[in-house]
Amino acid sequence: MNKLTSIYLTVSIFLLSGLNNTYAENSEFEFSKFVDDNGVISLPKDFRKTMTHLGSWFVPTGDASGFHDVYTRQVDVNAYRKEGKFQDGAIIIKELRASSSADYSTGANVSFSNASIKQWFVMIKDSTNRFPNNKNWGSGWGWALFKTGNHNINVSMDYKNDCLGCHFPAKNNDWVYIEGYPTLTKQ
Numbered sequence: 001m002n003k004l005t006s007i008y009l010t011v012s013i014f015l016l017s018g019l020n021n022t023y024a025e026n027s028e029f030e031f032s033k034f035v036d037d038n039g040v041i042s043l044p045k046d047f048r049k050t051m052t053h054l055g056s057w058f059v060p061t062g063d064a065s066g067f068h069d070v071y072t073r074q075v076d077v078n079a080y081r082k083e084g085k086f087q088d089g090a091i092i093i094k095e096l097r098a099s100s101s102a103d104y105s106t107g108a109n110v111s112f113s114n115a116s117i118k119q120w121f122v123m124i125k126d127s128t129n130r131f132p133n134n135k136n137w138g139s140g141w142g143w144a145l146f147k148t149g150n151h152n153i154n155v156s157m158d159y160k161n162d163c164l165g166c167h168f169p170a171k172n173n174d175w176v177y178i179e180g181y182p183t184l185t186k187q
Protein backbone atom coordinates (compact mmCIF):
# COMPACT_ATOMS: atom_id res chain seq x y z
CA MET A 1 0.00 0.00 0.00
CA ASN A 2 1.51 3.33 -0.95
CA LYS A 3 1.14 6.46 1.10
CA LEU A 4 -1.64 7.97 -1.04
CA THR A 5 -3.80 4.82 -0.83
CA SER A 6 -3.48 4.72 2.91
CA ILE A 7 -4.52 8.37 3.19
CA TYR A 8 -7.57 7.65 1.01
CA LEU A 9 -8.43 4.64 3.15
CA THR A 10 -8.12 6.58 6.39
CA VAL A 11 -10.27 9.41 5.08
CA SER A 12 -12.99 7.04 3.76
CA ILE A 13 -13.13 5.08 7.00
CA PHE A 14 -13.43 8.34 8.91
CA LEU A 15 -16.29 9.53 6.65
CA LEU A 16 -18.09 6.20 6.73
CA SER A 17 -17.96 5.95 10.52
CA GLY A 18 -19.40 9.48 10.67
CA LEU A 19 -22.30 8.43 8.48
CA ASN A 20 -22.95 5.35 10.58
CA ASN A 21 -23.09 7.42 13.73
CA THR A 22 -25.61 9.80 12.22
CA TYR A 23 -27.92 6.98 11.17
CA ALA A 24 -27.65 5.25 14.53
CA GLU A 25 -28.40 8.45 16.44
CA ASN A 26 -31.33 9.31 14.22
CA SER A 27 -33.04 5.97 14.48
CA GLU A 28 -32.61 5.81 18.24
CA PHE A 29 -33.48 9.44 18.77
CA GLU A 30 -36.42 9.71 16.42
CA PHE A 31 -39.34 7.70 17.79
CA SER A 32 -41.79 9.19 15.29
CA LYS A 33 -41.72 12.25 13.10
CA PHE A 34 -45.40 12.71 13.91
CA VAL A 35 -44.78 13.12 17.67
CA ASP A 36 -42.92 15.96 19.40
CA ASP A 37 -40.93 15.78 22.65
CA ASN A 38 -44.07 16.32 24.74
CA GLY A 39 -46.08 13.64 22.98
CA VAL A 40 -48.08 16.06 20.84
CA ILE A 41 -49.27 14.12 17.78
CA SER A 42 -49.64 15.69 14.34
CA LEU A 43 -51.61 14.40 11.36
CA PRO A 44 -49.32 13.19 8.56
CA LYS A 45 -49.78 15.12 5.33
CA ASP A 46 -50.70 13.40 2.09
CA PHE A 47 -50.88 9.95 3.68
CA ARG A 48 -53.29 8.74 0.95
CA LYS A 49 -50.43 9.04 -1.50
CA THR A 50 -47.59 7.77 0.63
CA MET A 51 -49.05 5.08 2.88
CA THR A 52 -50.63 1.64 2.48
CA HIS A 53 -54.41 1.34 2.49
CA LEU A 54 -55.14 -1.35 5.08
CA GLY A 55 -58.87 -1.59 4.59
CA SER A 56 -62.19 0.25 4.79
CA TRP A 57 -65.28 0.04 6.93
CA PHE A 58 -68.65 1.19 5.72
CA VAL A 59 -71.00 2.66 8.32
CA PRO A 60 -74.49 2.95 6.82
CA THR A 61 -76.14 5.43 9.22
CA GLY A 62 -75.46 7.81 12.14
CA ASP A 63 -72.87 10.50 12.86
CA ALA A 64 -70.00 8.29 11.72
CA SER A 65 -71.75 7.23 8.50
CA GLY A 66 -69.68 6.79 5.37
CA PHE A 67 -66.38 5.09 4.67
CA HIS A 68 -63.70 4.66 7.32
CA ASP A 69 -60.50 4.24 5.32
CA VAL A 70 -57.52 2.97 7.31
CA TYR A 71 -53.85 3.52 6.44
CA THR A 72 -50.44 2.64 7.83
CA ARG A 73 -46.85 2.93 6.62
CA GLN A 74 -45.44 0.24 4.41
CA VAL A 75 -42.67 -0.44 6.97
CA ASP A 76 -45.37 -1.09 9.57
CA VAL A 77 -47.07 -3.65 7.31
CA ASN A 78 -43.73 -5.38 6.72
CA ALA A 79 -42.98 -5.45 10.46
CA TYR A 80 -46.47 -6.77 11.26
CA ARG A 81 -46.14 -9.57 8.73
CA LYS A 82 -42.83 -10.54 10.31
CA GLU A 83 -43.60 -10.06 14.01
CA GLY A 84 -47.38 -10.51 14.14
CA LYS A 85 -47.78 -7.17 15.94
CA PHE A 86 -47.41 -3.44 15.42
CA GLN A 87 -43.82 -2.24 15.87
CA ASP A 88 -42.86 0.66 18.14
CA GLY A 89 -43.63 3.91 16.30
CA ALA A 90 -46.18 2.29 13.94
CA ILE A 91 -48.92 4.69 12.91
CA ILE A 92 -52.54 3.93 12.01
CA ILE A 93 -54.72 6.62 10.46
CA LYS A 94 -58.46 6.31 10.00
CA GLU A 95 -60.10 8.83 7.70
CA LEU A 96 -63.87 9.26 7.77
CA ARG A 97 -65.41 10.18 4.42
CA ALA A 98 -69.04 10.83 3.66
CA SER A 99 -70.60 8.60 1.01
CA SER A 100 -72.99 8.98 -1.88
CA SER A 101 -74.86 6.27 -3.73
CA ALA A 102 -76.35 5.79 -7.16
CA ASP A 103 -77.21 3.07 -9.63
CA TYR A 104 -74.35 1.79 -11.74
CA SER A 105 -73.84 -0.96 -14.26
CA THR A 106 -72.45 -3.03 -11.35
CA GLY A 107 -75.66 -2.80 -9.31
CA ALA A 108 -78.37 -0.64 -7.77
CA ASN A 109 -77.65 1.80 -4.95
CA VAL A 110 -73.85 1.51 -5.14
CA SER A 111 -72.02 3.49 -2.41
CA PHE A 112 -68.82 5.40 -2.97
CA SER A 113 -66.81 7.79 -0.80
CA ASN A 114 -67.23 11.37 -1.92
CA ALA A 115 -64.97 14.39 -1.47
CA SER A 116 -66.33 15.35 1.94
CA ILE A 117 -63.97 14.37 4.78
CA LYS A 118 -65.44 14.21 8.28
CA GLN A 119 -62.43 13.68 10.54
CA TRP A 120 -59.24 11.68 11.15
CA PHE A 121 -58.34 9.30 13.98
CA VAL A 122 -54.69 8.45 14.63
CA MET A 123 -52.98 5.84 16.81
CA ILE A 124 -49.19 5.64 17.27
CA LYS A 125 -47.67 2.54 18.84
CA ASP A 126 -45.62 3.20 21.99
CA SER A 127 -44.12 0.06 23.49
CA THR A 128 -42.23 1.84 26.27
CA ASN A 129 -44.78 4.18 27.88
CA ARG A 130 -42.88 7.31 26.84
CA PHE A 131 -45.39 9.92 27.96
CA PRO A 132 -46.89 8.79 31.29
CA ASN A 133 -48.10 12.33 32.10
CA ASN A 134 -49.81 12.98 28.77
CA LYS A 135 -53.49 12.02 28.87
CA ASN A 136 -53.53 11.01 25.21
CA TRP A 137 -50.90 8.30 25.74
CA GLY A 138 -51.38 4.94 27.40
CA SER A 139 -52.40 1.30 26.93
CA GLY A 140 -49.52 0.99 24.45
CA TRP A 141 -50.57 3.80 22.09
CA GLY A 142 -50.78 7.54 21.50
CA TRP A 143 -54.34 8.53 20.58
CA ALA A 144 -55.47 11.54 18.50
CA LEU A 145 -58.48 13.01 16.76
CA PHE A 146 -58.25 15.78 14.15
CA LYS A 147 -61.20 17.78 12.86
CA THR A 148 -61.21 19.13 9.32
CA GLY A 149 -61.09 22.77 10.50
CA ASN A 150 -57.63 22.34 12.02
CA HIS A 151 -55.27 19.58 10.98
CA ASN A 152 -52.79 20.49 13.69
CA ILE A 153 -54.79 20.20 16.88
CA ASN A 154 -55.50 16.91 18.57
CA VAL A 155 -58.98 17.51 20.02
CA SER A 156 -58.93 14.35 22.13
CA MET A 157 -58.61 15.44 25.78
CA ASP A 158 -58.08 12.07 27.43
CA TYR A 159 -57.90 8.80 25.52
CA LYS A 160 -59.46 6.93 28.43
CA ASN A 161 -62.68 8.93 28.01
CA ASP A 162 -62.53 9.72 24.31
CA CYS A 163 -61.29 6.47 22.77
CA LEU A 164 -60.73 3.47 25.00
CA GLY A 165 -64.36 2.58 25.83
CA CYS A 166 -65.23 2.06 22.19
CA HIS A 167 -62.05 0.08 21.53
CA PHE A 168 -62.69 -2.37 24.37
CA PRO A 169 -64.01 -5.14 22.07
CA ALA A 170 -60.58 -5.04 20.35
CA LYS A 171 -58.55 -5.15 23.60
CA ASN A 172 -57.14 -8.61 22.92
CA ASN A 173 -55.79 -7.41 19.58
CA ASP A 174 -53.86 -4.53 21.13
CA TRP A 175 -56.98 -2.31 20.87
CA VAL A 176 -57.06 -2.52 17.06
CA TYR A 177 -60.01 -3.92 15.05
CA ILE A 178 -57.61 -6.21 13.29
CA GLU A 179 -60.26 -8.24 11.44
CA GLY A 180 -60.71 -5.34 9.00
CA TYR A 181 -57.08 -5.44 7.83
CA PRO A 182 -56.26 -8.67 5.97
CA THR A 183 -53.35 -6.83 4.31
CA LEU A 184 -51.44 -7.19 7.60
CA THR A 185 -51.34 -10.96 7.33
CA LYS A 186 -52.08 -11.89 3.71
CA GLN A 187 -51.38 -10.59 0.22
Ligand code: HEC
Binding pocket: 057, 059, 068, 070, 092, 093, 094, 121, 122, 123, 143, 144, 145, 156, 159, 162, 163, 164, 166, 167, 170, 175, 176, 177, 178, 180
Ligand atom coordinates in the same frame (compact mmCIF):
# COMPACT_ATOMS: atom_id res chain seq x y z
C1 HEC B 1 -68.01 5.37 18.98
C2 HEC B 1 -66.96 4.41 19.27
C3 HEC B 1 -65.53 4.84 19.01
C4 HEC B 1 -64.84 5.91 19.54
C5 HEC B 1 -65.35 6.98 20.49
C6 HEC B 1 -63.47 5.81 19.04
N1 HEC B 1 -63.35 4.73 18.19
FE1 HEC B 1 -61.74 4.28 17.05
N2 HEC B 1 -62.79 2.81 16.15
C7 HEC B 1 -64.04 2.37 16.52
C8 HEC B 1 -64.44 1.24 15.70
C9 HEC B 1 -65.72 0.41 15.85
C10 HEC B 1 -63.39 1.05 14.77
C11 HEC B 1 -63.33 0.05 13.62
C12 HEC B 1 -64.63 0.01 12.81
C13 HEC B 1 -65.10 1.34 12.26
O1 HEC B 1 -64.31 2.25 11.97
O2 HEC B 1 -66.32 1.47 12.10
C14 HEC B 1 -62.37 2.05 15.10
C15 HEC B 1 -61.15 2.15 14.44
C16 HEC B 1 -60.15 3.04 14.77
C17 HEC B 1 -58.88 3.15 14.10
C18 HEC B 1 -58.39 2.24 13.00
C19 HEC B 1 -57.63 1.09 13.66
C20 HEC B 1 -58.54 0.12 14.39
O3 HEC B 1 -58.51 0.10 15.64
O4 HEC B 1 -59.28 -0.61 13.73
C21 HEC B 1 -58.19 4.15 14.72
C22 HEC B 1 -56.80 4.64 14.34
C23 HEC B 1 -59.02 4.66 15.77
N3 HEC B 1 -60.22 3.97 15.77
C24 HEC B 1 -58.62 5.63 16.66
C25 HEC B 1 -59.45 6.17 17.64
C26 HEC B 1 -59.05 7.24 18.52
C27 HEC B 1 -57.68 7.87 18.55
C28 HEC B 1 -60.14 7.55 19.29
C29 HEC B 1 -60.27 8.63 20.32
C30 HEC B 1 -59.87 9.96 19.95
C31 HEC B 1 -61.21 6.65 18.88
N4 HEC B 1 -60.73 5.81 17.89
C32 HEC B 1 -62.48 6.68 19.37
C33 HEC B 1 -64.84 2.92 17.49
C34 HEC B 1 -64.56 4.09 18.17
